[in-house]
Amino acid sequence: NFYLCQRLTSWRNSQFKTVRKFSLSNSQGRYGDWIYSPEVSEALNAKKPVVALESTIICHGMPYPQNFETALTVENIVRENGSIPATIAILDGKINVGLTSSGLEKLAKMGQQAVKVSRRDLALTISQGLTGATTVAGTMAIAHRAGIKIFVTGGIGGVHRDGENTMDVSADLTELGRTPVTVVCAGVKSILDIEKTLEYLETQGVTVATFGDSADFPAFFTPKSGFKSPSNLPTIRECAALINANTNLELNSGILIAVPIPENEAAEAKEVHNAIESSLKGIANKGIRGKDITPYLLKRVNDITRGRSLKSNIALIKNNAMVGSQIAKCLAELGY
Ligand code: PSU
């Protein structure tokens, strides 16, 4: 028994050493074998502002090559406005926080071949060694564990139309209810039920604010949805103060800051409305279900408007990146 015990202990020690060595060589950051890009690792260690970016928007939200170009541009806008971008994805089963441009290009070319990774898919994608693009929910979960407080994207998922019957409610909303990360977006597309999405965010205890002076919650392609925003924050500094108050309370729930698309970049409301209505008919006719619904609708709307909605989509993400980066920078400057 003594012999066995000794053998076991030395085996366990050797395993431990292997694991330690393995993780050190793979990680430049604080977590096991997560892979941090050098600039993200350096920024996190030095407590410099970092902004998380998602990858589902690259693989499942936009066509190639616009997805690749936009991803690179958005990262640069984050840098120009004082923060370090951390695009999050799973490459061959490894969580990457901050991607190289070749990593970004690989994902952009993979498109829908990459797994769409929400919270429920994280452990599966890692344990199976797959490559996946993280949604808002998936990205928030990782960003929080990496110590990143701000996350910029285009739009979030929400309560789908007819959601009261289908129960199709994006896991993005429940993630916002349980993960203290601030998501900066342009509201939600009217492929969704905007009113019910706002109700559900309230149920989940998510603080929602429109950035700027508008009383409305924005509708992604257009600055106004016709639904009132629960609050407005006119300045970057007020956004930072809100995040700080939320952190200090240890509520552990997230914040949604909705930035209306700049008026001159907005899509033609009627055109987008028609494209969305006809795309919605397609899901029923083609029997599209579950996690495939959002990517299908995004692609159809892009196709029907022949790229005009994509142009607005790209413009609003750039605008969000500027706002989000400035909020992260302000948070760091205030020592929050
Ligand atoms: N809405 C958009 N663009 C997007 C998405 C939503 O306008 O790219 C993506 C985001 O990654 C979001 C996900 O987290 O779709 C939501 O998917 P679902 O509805 O299946 O939860």
Ligand code: MN
């Ligand atoms: Mn869904």
